[in-house]
Every structure is written in structure tokens, then in C-alpha cells.
Amino acid sequence: MTHDIAVIDRLASRSYLLHRVHDDTGNHTVMDLHEGSWEDIERQVDERDMTAQRQLAQAKSETKRLVAERVQRREKTRRAAAASMRVPDRHDHDASKRKKLAKGGLDAGVSRNVARLEGRIAAARQAQEGFVTETKRRGGVVNFTVEPSKRHELMHLEPGTISFENGAYSGDTDDREAAYGAKMEGEHIRIGENGGKSAMLAIPGISVGPRDRILVTGPNGSGKTTLVNALMNTLDPDIPRLVIEQNADDPQHLLDQLAQLDGTDRQEALGYFVAQNGNVHAVLEGGELSPGECRKLMLALGLVQKPQILILDEPTNHLDLSSKRALAAMLYAYPGALVLVTHDELMIEAMR
Known part of the structure; x- marks a missing residue:
């Protein structure tokens, strides 16, 4: 058991790497088997993490797109419903007939479209939550507020x-x-x-x-x-x-x-x-x-x-x-x- 990469490179042919991951049930410690030097292990880990992050980003993007589509459809439905409520001229029998047909078609169409879209959103969110990614603990780029000394030599x-x-x-x-x-x-x-x-x-x-x-x-x-x-x-x-x-x-x-x-x-x-x-x-x-x-x-x-x-x-x-x-x-x-x-x-x- 070691944290020393020199020991890994010199002695290990296979290494079991413990690391923290996040999935839809929370954070967990998992153990992965790797072969080769520490350089090989680093490359494998980086490739795994990059793939998982890319897939997660794609799933989030799809969820966001579907939610935006739901908002657009609701607005379109609202406008259509408002138009159907307008009272036509009582002497315009064709307009009255179109209103009745539109009202019935709107109710049925809305129900079907909303059900389908909600199902797609649920599926996208489930796919997003199903990804196993490294626990978010590293902060990436550090924004230091430190200024180097102006002196030539310290x-x-x-x-x-x-x-x-x-x-x-x-x-x-x-x-x-x-x-x-x-x-x-x-x-x-x-x-x-x-x-x-x-x-x-x-x-x-x-x-x-x-x-x-x-x-x-x-x-x-x-x-x-x-x-x-x-x-x-x-x-x-x-x-x-x-x-x-x-x-x-x-x-x-x-x-x-x-x-x-x-x-x-x-x-x-x-x-x-x-x-x-x-x-x-x-x-x-x-x-x-x-x-x-x-x-x-x-x-x-x-x-x-x-x-x-x-x-x-x-x-x-x-x-x-x-x-x-x-x-x-x-x-x-x-x-x-x-x-x-x-x-x-x-x-x-x-x-x-």
C-alpha cells in the first residue's frame, strides 16, 4: 500500500487505485484495477474522467434543450388556447365550427405532446444522473491574489x-x-x-x-x-x-x-x-x-x-x-x- 509513484513504477505490474466517485445515490469509494507504470495509469485515469465529463456535459445539454422546448410549447399552447377563446361573429357559422374543432384538437394534442415531452425530459435527466464521475473536489484553475515581490532577490x-x-x-x-x-x-x-x-x-x-x-x-x-x-x-x-x-x-x-x-x-x-x-x-x-x-x-x-x-x-x-x-x-x-x-x-x- 503506497502513495509513492517511484515504488509503483519499480515494483508494480498491476495496481488497484482507490478513488472517490459521484453517482445518483451520492459519493462512494471505488477500486479500479490498472496495469503498467504510473504514467500509464495517469493516462488511463485522465481518459476515463474526460470521457465521463464529456458524456455528462452532453446529457446536461440535452436536458436543458428539452426543458427550453417545453417552455416554448407551453407558450405556443397558451397562445392557441387564447385564440380559441375569442368569440366569432354569430352570423359566421364556418368560424364557429372551426372554433369547436380547434378546441377539441387542442385539448387532445396538448395532452399527447406534453406527455411525450415530459417523458423525454425524464429520460434525459435519468441518463444524466446515471453517469459516474469523479467526486467534485478539485477546483481547477486557481485565481491567486498574491503579487510577487518587487525585489530582485529574496x-x-x-x-x-x-x-x-x-x-x-x-x-x-x-x-x-x-x-x-x-x-x-x-x-x-x-x-x-x-x-x-x-x-x-x-x-x-x-x-x-x-x-x-x-x-x-x-x-x-x-x-x-x-x-x-x-x-x-x-x-x-x-x-x-x-x-x-x-x-x-x-x-x-x-x-x-x-x-x-x-x-x-x-x-x-x-x-x-x-x-x-x-x-x-x-x-x-x-x-x-x-x-x-x-x-x-x-x-x-x-x-x-x-x-x-x-x-x-x-x-x-x-x-x-x-x-x-x-x-x-x-x-x-x-x-x-x-x-x-x-x-x-x-x-x-x-x-x-
């Missing part, structure tokens, strides 16, 4: 070393020879295995601009958090930032924070929450939040404060695969600077 470290004992940074180049190193590849900082258990981490020069996406990866215990903390020491206190560490906050504290927001900010926070595939019903009903839902709410509440830089330590902890994909899409669209500590392959690929 954080900066010259080449040097960082002590594991106290996190202190040193620019002494002599110390670098005694330390194992981190390498900078574009916006990706890779930290190697500390095989010799060195007390220091050698780092290259690191600069974080107002729109940069910095990935920090490496084995557990290699110094990723130590490096990020040293970077944060160079961040001007006046720059709005959001820092989320690995441990989730208390669920009730998060719900209380949400309740204290005004209406506009609360709607904005819920929008960010839904964009991460969050279960908004659990939040609005004050239900018990899982660690994954807590992490989503922490990020959503923080984004309302309009931070110009996000610093996230293993943000995919406790998230299922669908939520990881939603988070990756949202972070990719975030307009400010991002420093992301992760070992999750899906997140790494999404940020490139």
Missing part, C-alpha cells in the same frame, strides 16, 4: 558550509574540503548521501528570486531542512512568507482560524483548499480532519495572507495520489517564489 547564500551541530553558515572555503556536498542544477539543489557522517554540509552559491522554484532533494538526514533554515536566515523579515513544516497543525485550531476569517477571506481559503482536492464538506461541517486535510487547510489559510514566498517541507506527506497531483498543479501556478523540500517523484517532475 534569499542568498555564498558558497560555504553549514554546521549540522548548530546550523551556522560559514563562507570559509577551507571547511568545504571536509564536508560532503550539495549540487545546484538549475533550480534543483541535490544533496548527496552523508556516507562519512560529516559534521558539515558544503553548499554552492544559492540565490532565490521573486518567481524562482527551488527544489531541495536528498536522502533522509542529509541536511535538507538544515540548508533551508540557513537560507531563511537571509530572508528579510519584511517579506511576507509562509513556512509549513512536516508536522500538521492541530485540526481544531485550523478550523477555528477558518471560522475567524471574514466572508471574503473565508471563501478565498476554501477555494485554495478545494484546489488541493480538499473535502470542503468535512471542513464546513466541522468534522474530523485527517493529517492530509490538515496540511491542505494550513496551506489554504496561509495563502489568504498573500505570502510572496512559500517554504514547504515535504508537503505531500499524508496525501493520496490525486491530492498530490492537485497540489502540484496549484504550486506550479503560484506566482511567487517557492522553496520546496521533497523526495516525492511526482512533485519533482511537476516542478520541472
